[in-house]
Amino acid sequence: MTHASAQHEHDRSVHHSHSSPKGIYLISPSGAVADPPRVEMARARLAELGFRTVLDRAALAIHERFAGTDTQRLAGIARALVQRQPIVMATRGGYGLSRLLSRIDWNAVADSGKIFIGQSDFTAFNLALLARTGACSYAGPTAIFDFGVKKPDALTVDLFLETMRGELEILGFESPDSDPVDARGILWGGNLAMVASLVGTPYLPKIRGGILFFEDISEHPFRVERMLTQLWHAGVLARQKAIVLGSFTDYRLAAIDNGFDLSSVVRWLRQTVKVPVVTGLPYGHVKVKATLPIGRKVGIATEAGMAHLVFEEHF
Amino acid sequence: MTHASAQHEHDRSVHHSHSSPKGIYLISPSGAVADPPRVEMARARLAELGFRTVLDRAALAIHERFAGTDTQRLAGIARALVQRQPIVMATRGGYGLSRLLSRIDWNAVADSGKIFIGQSDFTAFNLALLARTGACSYAGPTAIFDFGVKKPDALTVDLFLETMRGELEILGFESPDSDPVDARGILWGGNLAMVASLVGTPYLPKIRGGILFFEDISEHPFRVERMLTQLWHAGVLARQKAIVLGSFTDYRLAAIDNGFDLSSVVRWLRQTVKVPVVTGLPYGHVKVKATLPIGRKVGIATEAGMAHLVFEEHF
Numbered sequence: 001m002t003h004a005s006a007q008h009e010h011d012r013s014v015h016h017s018h019s020s021p022k023g024i025y026l027i028s029p030s031g032a033v034a035d036p037p038r039v040e041m042a043r044a045r046l047a048e049l050g051f052r053t054v055l056d057r058a059a060l061a062i063h064e065r066f067a068g069t070d071t072q073r074l075a076g077i078a079r080a081l082v083q084r085q086p087i088v089m090a091t092r093g094g095y096g097l098s099r100l101l102s103r104i105d106w107n108a109v110a111d112s113g114k115i116f117i118g119q120s121d122f123t124a125f126n127l128a129l130l131a132r133t134g135a136c137s138y139a140g141p142t143a144i145f146d147f148g149v150k151k152p153d154a155l156t157v158d159l160f161l162e163t164m165r166g167e168l169e170i171l172g173f174e175s176p177d178s179d180p181v182d183a184r185g186i187l188w189g190g191n192l193a194m195v196a197s198l199v200g201t202p203y204l205p206k207i208r209g210g211i212l213f214f215e216d217i218s219e220h221p222f223r224v225e226r227m228l229t230q231l232w233h234a235g236v237l238a239r240q241k242a243i244v245l246g247s248f249t250d251y252r253l254a255a256i257d258n259g260f261d262l263s264s265v266v267r268w269l270r271q272t273v274k275v276p277v278v279t280g281l282p283y284g285h286v287k288v289k290a291t292l293p294i295g296r297k298v299g300i301a302t303e304a305g306m307a308h309l310v311f312e313e314h315f
Numbered sequence: 316m317t318h319a320s321a322q323h324e325h326d327r328s329v330h331h332s333h334s335s336p337k338g339i340y341l342i343s344p345s346g347a348v349a350d351p352p353r354v355e356m357a358r359a360r361l362a363e364l365g366f367r368t369v370l371d372r373a374a375l376a377i378h379e380r381f382a383g384t385d386t387q388r389l390a391g392i393a394r395a396l397v398q399r400q401p402i403v404m405a406t407r408g409g410y411g412l413s414r415l416l417s418r419i420d421w422n423a424v425a426d427s428g429k430i431f432i433g434q435s436d437f438t439a440f441n442l443a444l445l446a447r448t449g450a451c452s453y454a455g456p457t458a459i460f461d462f463g464v465k466k467p468d469a470l471t472v473d474l475f476l477e478t479m480r481g482e483l484e485i486l487g488f489e490s491p492d493s494d495p496v497d498a499r500g501i502l503w504g505g506n507l508a509m510v511a512s513l514v515g516t517p518y519l520p521k522i523r524g525g526i527l528f529f530e531d532i533s534e535h536p537f538r539v540e541r542m543l544t545q546l547w548h549a550g551v552l553a554r555q556k557a558i559v560l561g562s563f564t565d566y567r568l569a570a571i572d573n574g575f576d577l578s579s580v581v582r583w584l585r586q587t588v589k590v591p592v593v594t595g596l597p598y599g600h601v602k603v604k605a606t607l608p609i610g611r612k613v614g615i616a617t618e619a620g621m622a623h624l625v626f627e628e629h630f
């Protein structure tokens with residue numbers, strides 16, 4: 001899948017008073033870090049951007065495919081709440097948060113006032129926090145994937161920095177085949193497999209009139225459709241004001257698909273659910289990704305082949 | 316994964332009065348039939364077993380990866396309700412029932428009195444029928460997979476025939492590491508991915524004190540665990556009297572799994588959910604499979620390395 005190149009606009013004169021959080025605490029709540037030098041590379045890149053970083057002492061632990069035992073990963077999350085750095089970033093995604101959800105003190109997470117950010121498996125954290133407390137956290141870069149490289153993507157970095165500074169007001173992106181929409185609502189979503197895996201549990205936020213976004217990797221379009229069908233049958237999709245699609249990457253079609261593809265799924269979605277579908281969100285398992293506030297009220301509008309997510313804090 | 320060889324015991328003298336349904340209507344509610352000669356082979360094998368078969372006129376239709384458009388597959392299901400053969404069998408699984416669930420007249424399905432049987436994607440049919448009407452249907456062989464071969468598995472055939480005759484009283488199978496259990500409850504479940512995909516929707520039966528069984532194919536153990544976690548967090552697992560595991564086949568572990576395997580998942584399941592786990596059910600995407608009544612009250616008991624499912628109709 002391709003995705004549109006993102007633009008971003010802001011007016012520094014309006015928001016110059018925002019202070020910029022400059023410390024990042026790195027935790028590994030999901031998959032094991034297979035290549036520790038990439039964490040060091042990420043720390044070097046983040047240092048170049050002006051961030052001090054502190055690595056949780058269990059962030060490089062390994063147990064089976066996980067970054068430590070459940071107890072170790074839970075302890076890392078608990079330590080993140082009481083240390084001094086304002087931002088808490090996941091080193092990577094993978095799999096591991098699902099089975100921890102009932103053992104995390106979500107009120108303590110919310111009360112910590114930290115800025116939590118991650119993606120993929122981290123969607124479970126974003127949504128459980130929102131469901132249990134209403135607190136906002138971020139879907140966006142992870143240390144290894146986005147910063148543990150020689151040259152981080154410039155736009156991803158800019159969007160991260162400006163979002164952390166509270167300066168990003170509008171994210172515009174090419175969206176040539178979006179349905180017309182001009183709405184406001186709570187922004188939520190993330191990795192589709194993780195969102196679907198929370199349906200029917202206490203960790204899926206009950207959001208009406210929201211702006212719901214999805215991305216995924218290595219999921220065949222029939223699986224994407226089956227997950228969307230679950231959200232449809234559960235009544236989740238029809239309650240939203242817009243469904244926003246990021247990148248769906250790295251899946252393989254087979255001869256038996258016989259023309260069935262992700263575009264068939266999007267067509268089916270539009271026929272089935274009477275909610276505007278917006279495509280082209282720069283988000284997913286791709287280099288160029290926005291930093292998105294999960295649980296914050298945003299605006300969304302399409303016009304002339306572009307879509308705009310509006311992050312002004314007060315509507 | 317290995318599975319135990321199944322045994323079956325019955326006393327024909329007790330049940331000789333049962334009449335035997337001898338006509339099968341074949342429908343394709345899910346994936347396209349890629350190899351029509353295998354349907355003919357299945358019909359030949361079923362004829363050798365004394366069954367007349369009638370092929371629905373859309374059973375070989377193809378649309379994208381599906382056995383016809385949604386309208387065609389829905390029409391096939393509707394025709395199955397009003398034709399004369401007592402058994403309605405799916406030609407195969409695949410993917411396709413999920414998005415039809417809200418367009419099927421479940422009361423008409425239940426009122427038809429037909430004996431529905433299939434597996435894999437057909438789990439959505441079994442469970443939606445049970446959820447919407449309380450009616451029983453069967454998880455078991457499909458035409459192509461189990462009969463569209465030169466020599467159908469003898470035990471699978473016997474279990475199918477005896478179940479259709481209402482003669483099978485007890486299904487015993489080797490289960491050396493099962494938890495001790497002696498319980499009665501509604502038998503339900505099927506393909507784990509399909510069961511999980513129904514959580515939070517109107518198509519998951521609300522069953523307390525049930526005997527819940529699972530199988531799956533091509534699902535990595537971390538996905539199996541994530542699906543079980545969804546059922547756990549949704550409160551489904553804790554309400555059951557037993558969790559019964561069939562075969563989990565055709566997945567690939569990677570170096571990063573680092574010792575994590577299906578056995579890790581079963582261990583985690585036992586630690587997490589205080590419900591007896593029974594292993595070794597002869598059911599799944601494997602040659603030897605039982606024919607199981609979804610929605611019927613059954614007994615389950617373990618003793619001396621064996622597990623027994625008891626199908627007597629009146630407790």
